Amino acid sequence: MENMQFQGSSSVIKSLSGQECQWCSAGSLSSTTFKGTEAVVCDRCGTPAARFW
Numbered sequence: 001m002e003n004m005q006f007q008g009s010s011s012v013i014k015s016l017s018g019q020e021c022q023w024c025s026a027g028s029l030s031s032t033t034f035k036g037t038e039a040v041v042c043d044r045c046g047t048p049a050a051r052f053w
Contacts, residue, residue: 009038009052016040016049023047 013031017040021027027044034041039051 012050012052013038013040019049021045021047022049 016029017031019029021029021042021044024042024045024047027042029040029049030043032039032041034048034051037051037053039048041048
């Protein structure tokens with residue numbers, strides 16, 4: 001089950017990376033960590049678009 005969860009989060013991260021931030025419209029989303037978890041975060045405003053625990 002844990003492996004399936006990782007694969008799902010990876011595909012979401014890949015699909016969101018590079019998209020325009022919906023909160024500030026000035027930045028783009030990139031794969032990183034946010035507060036110690038896997039995430040996709042805006043490179044301009046720092047808002048996470050998705051986080052995975």
